[in-house]
Amino acid sequence: xxxxxxxxxxxxxxxxxxxxxxxxxxxxFMRIWQQTLLPPAITMTLYFIIFGNLIGSRIGEMGGVDYMxxxxxxxxxxxxxxxxxxxxxxSFFGNKFQRCIEELMVSPVHPAVxxxxxxxxxxxxxxxxxxxxxxxxxxxTDLQLHSLPIVVIVTILSAILFALGGFINAIFxxxxxxxxxxxxxxxxxxxxxxGVFYSISLLPEFxxxxxxxxxILYMVNSFRYGILGISDVNITAAISMLVVxxxxxxxxxxxxxxxxxxxxx
Amino acid sequence: MTAALSIQGLExxxxxxxxxxxxxxxxxxxxxxxxxxxxxxAGKSTTLGIVSSLVQKTGGSVSIMGHDLVTDAFAAKQCLGxxxxxxxxxxxxxxxxxxxxxxxxxGLTAKEVAGHAETLLRALDLWEKRDEPxxxxxxxMKRRLMIARALIHKPQILILDEPTAGVDIxxxxxxxxxxxxxxxxxxxxxxxxxxxxxxEQLCKNIAIINHGEIVTNxxxxxxxxxxxxxxxxxxxxxxxxxxxxxxxxxxxxxxxQVADDCLEVTVAKGQGLNQVVIRLNDAGIQVRSMRxxxxxxxxxxxxxxxxxxxx
Numbered sequence: 001x002x003x004x005x006x007x008x009x010x011x012x013x014x015x016x017x018x019x020x021x022x023x024x025x026x027x028x029f030m031r032i033w034q035q036t037l038l039p040p041a042i043t044m045t046l047y048f049i050i051f052g053n054l055i056g057s058r059i060g061e062m063g064g065v066d067y068m069x070x071x072x073x074x075x076x077x078x079x080x081x082x083x084x085x086x087x088x089x090x091s092f093f094g095n096k097f098q099r100c101i102e103e104l105m106v107s108p109v110h111p112a113v114x115x116x117x118x119x120x121x122x123x124x125x126x127x128x129x130x131x132x133x134x135x136x137x138x139x140x141t142d143l144q145l146h147s148l149p150i151v152v153i154v155t156i157l158s159a160i161l162f163a164l165g166g167f168i169n170a171i172f173x174x175x176x177x178x179x180x181x182x183x184x185x186x187x188x189x190x191x192x193x194x195g196v197f198y199s200i201s202l203l204p205e206f207x208x209x210x211x212x213x214x215x216i217l218y219m220v221n222s223f224r225y226g227i228l229g230i231s232d233v234n235i236t237a238a239i240s241m242l243v244v245x246x247x248x249x250x251x252x253x254x255x256x257x258x259x260x261x262x263x264x265x
Numbered sequence: 266m267t268a269a270l271s272i273q274g275l276e277x278x279x280x281x282x283x284x285x286x287x288x289x290x291x292x293x294x295x296x297x298x299x300x301x302x303x304x305x306x307a308g309k310s311t312t313l314g315i316v317s318s319l320v321q322k323t324g325g326s327v328s329i330m331g332h333d334l335v336t337d338a339f340a341a342k343q344c345l346g347x348x349x350x351x352x353x354x355x356x357x358x359x360x361x362x363x364x365x366x367x368x369x370x371x372g373l374t375a376k377e378v379a380g381h382a383e384t385l386l387r388a389l390d391l392w393e394k395r396d397e398p399x400x401x402x403x404x405x406m407k408r409r410l411m412i413a414r415a416l417i418h419k420p421q422i423l424i425l426d427e428p429t430a431g432v433d434i435x436x437x438x439x440x441x442x443x444x445x446x447x448x449x450x451x452x453x454x455x456x457x458x459x460x461x462x463x464x465e466q467l468c469k470n471i472a473i474i475n476h477g478e479i480v481t482n483x484x485x486x487x488x489x490x491x492x493x494x495x496x497x498x499x500x501x502x503x504x505x506x507x508x509x510x511x512x513x514x515x516x517x518x519x520x521x522q523v524a525d526d527c528l529e530v531t532v533a534k535g536q537g538l539n540q541v542v543i544r545l546n547d548a549g550i551q552v553r554s555m556r557x558x559x560x561x562x563x564x565x566x567x568x569x570x571x572x573x574x575x576x
Contacts (some may be wrong), residue, residue: 002492009372010339010416012372013371014370014372015372016373016374016461017369017370017372018371019369020366020369021369023369024362024366027362028357064546074547078334084380095355098353098354098355098356099349099351099352099353100353100354100355101350102317102319102347102353103353103366103367103414105317105318105319106319106341106342106345107371108338108339108340108343108370108371108372109362109370109372110339110344111560133282138298253469260321263319264318264319264320265279265280265313265319265320265321
């Protein structure tokens with residue numbers, strides 16, 4: 001076989017392997033939809049009713065729009081990132097726990113392809129939940145669309161970033177408790193403090209500066225910009241930051257996979 | 266001809282300082298049926314774990330069908346199918362999906378392997394269970410599922426780490442037949458087992474490992490020829506008590522009555538058995554059948570391990 005043909009066959013094999021991992025991941029979260037797709041739909045509906053309708057009607061406007069319209073983009077983004085993270089963390093750790101990750105380790109699948117497959121599975125769940133929450137929100141408010149490209153780019157990049165986070169969490173996790181620590185103690189507080197429910201312009205200047213260190217603030221505001229055309233942050237800077245972090249976490253994840261951290265003795 | 270597996274100076278030191286492998290060399294020829302034997306903790310699973318890329322080596326090199334496992338991992342891994350000791354498939358996935366997913370990791374689409382998957386699952390009596398979640402299978406079925414999964418990409422080398430552990434005798438025999446056929450069709454098979462009868466029945470070549478060192482590496486025939494004596498089992502036509510006959514004195518043979526209708530006769534290497542049969546016949550004892558006692562390898566194994574311990 002010539003080098004060119006050999007190279008082509010390597011790419012073809014890796015592509016089939018990538019598709020296989022993605023299909024397996026999608027099949028997994030669709031099989032347990034009661035645990036993966038239904039809970040965020042119920043939780044977000046409660047947010048819309050309680051924060052949007054009941055409390056929001058007393059708050060009035062936020063950032064120049066009614067409160068319900070203000071919180072919807074943040075809640076959609078919150079659903080996307082928590083589900084992208086949770087899918088990869090639980091699936092990859094579950095595979096480690098059941099040792100079926102060994103199926104991949106003995107195979108010729110490149111570590112970058114393993115990573116891409118799991119991340120794409122997380123993105124698929126994040127986007128699917130995002131779409132479900134968006135459709136539910138239409139019952140409570142008339143959603144605008146300021147920039148579809150921004151909405152799509154920010155959604156995909158945020159889902160990729162958090163899926164990578166979930167992957168790294170799963171690599172280091174040694175028990176199921178370890179994959180709930182980061183969502184509970186880091187992601188949830190950062191999400192609530194990331195401008196989902198308020199504009200940071202309401203905060204004193206010091207806390208505005210502190211908030212600017214929160215990466216979730218950039219995702220929520222960029223997404224809100226795509227929907228409503230309003231934002232507390234610079235969109236180009238936010239998207240650039242997402243790309244840089246994705247590159248850094250991807251490189252770190254591939255390095256961990258090559259070393260076999262948490263998998264190979 | 267390129268060796269199916271070539272191991273040079275393989276070392277493994279675990280994080281706690283335990284030296285599991287102390288620079289072993291091993292070569293397995295293409296088409297071989299090879300057993301890696303040793304007591305618990307000897308280094309068998311570590312060796313196969315390194316070859317399967319599940320354990321990180323700390324020294325030496327491994328080459329599979331001439332492809333170095335580090336510098337040419339893609340080609341090396343494609344040649345290998347692995348059946349580990351512990352169940353390591355997704356317990357929630359269906360049997361068919363597990364096999365097809367594994368094919369995907371080797372670049373084969375579901376459509377491409379549908380026929381081969383059916384052949385394998387039928388051959389291993391799993392076709393009827395293809396739509397069941399794997400957790401619903403019995404222990405024996407789970408082992409066979411791991412074999413089907415390992416063979417889905419038609420590897421040139423199949424590694425089996427204690428494939429028949431905890432499997433009943435009937436199933437073990439059918440798995441032996443399956444493995445023999447596979448080997449006859451050209452697949453190199455490397456196995457570890459605690460059932461030495463299994464190694465004696467199936468394997469052409471054997472290596473015995475102890476404390477991370479290869480104690481011996483030779484053919485089964487060569488190894489068995491080291492035995493000074495051989496024991497044969499005589500199944501008798503009638504029970505000795507019911508026919509009221511006594512076993513005659515047989516000089517230079519060791520005869521042990523192990524049951525009412527069964528004798529074990531130990532003979533020196535090269536010593537004939539005709540005399541035994543004639544003398545028993547003269548004493549009114551009819552021999553129905555005769556076979557070699559199948560634990561010859563076990564005796565050698567114990568001897569070699571004891572010698573290694575002493576040295």
